[in-house]
Amino acid sequence: MDTKCDAGNWSVDAYLRGCASRTVLEALANKWTCLLIDALRHGPLRFGVLRRKLDGITQKSLTQTLRVMERDGIVIRTVYPTIPPRVEYELSDLGRSVAGLMEGVKRWSEEHVDEILTAREAYDLRAQEEPRPVPVA
């Protein structure tokens, strides 16, 4: 018997509410997590470098997100006992195994931003004029 999901006989399936893989999906499906994994693809980076690279992130969000990723075994945190202090974050093997996917999501966003913006404008324009189609004839 397994404990990844809470009901008796089942399969690992993120569609299921109780399945632990759902929590993994939730951890990945986060803009900061996605950008952090992508940012760390080419090697370790310091906290301050990450903060500047992820434009707009607060120190608190960065710390929190990195902590969750460290707990999940996605990143490795290394403290160098120097003055001033120096902390580096790098992807673990596990983290590297998902980095391609996260890079893909980021790149897709950048490559299709024009189509999305166009779709949004068209939708908003239609929403002004026509009322939204409602079920029932």
Place this chain on the structure above:
Amino acid sequence: MDTKCDAGNWSVDAYLRGCASRTVLEALANKWTCLLIDALRHGPLRFGVLRRKLDGITQKSLTQTLRVMERDGIVIRTVYPTIPPRVEYELSDLGRSVAGLMEGVKRWSEEHVDEILTAREAYDLRAQEEPRPVPVA
């Protein structure tokens, strides 16, 4: 001059706060969006089917998420004027172009759930015993 980001001369880069591709990334980096795109990979599905498939989603969240995806041109909503009403959602070409990525994220979550759970246990155990390493010798 372009309008995808708000500063003058720049590149499309989701790392930048003002860049429109950041909003696209935010739209994708959402557990329900990810699962919905994956669920619709093999063809149109009705609202009620989706609600049952995405275990734990509320009607409100499902409606909201689908609306955003429709606005972004990821899904197409079709109303059949029958009684009882019937509304189907399907991926657009744009949506299909990102479906592989979303399937990958879902599958990665399922395939690595064991490693993640083990990492979490180890982390939580360490957190009880050792105090967290702090910067500065």
Place this chain on the structure above:
DNA sequence: CGGTATCCGCTGCGATACTG
């Protein structure tokens, strides 16, 4: 069936201040 409308509790997140 597939919504919309409303209320509402919780927490996620930003802002700020402080520390080893």
Place this chain on the structure above:
DNA sequence: CAGTATCGCAGCGGATACCG
């Protein structure tokens, strides 16, 4: 430099009720 601690508000998501 890389955090931690605290406060306070906005917004999200759940619960419920109603509708075409």
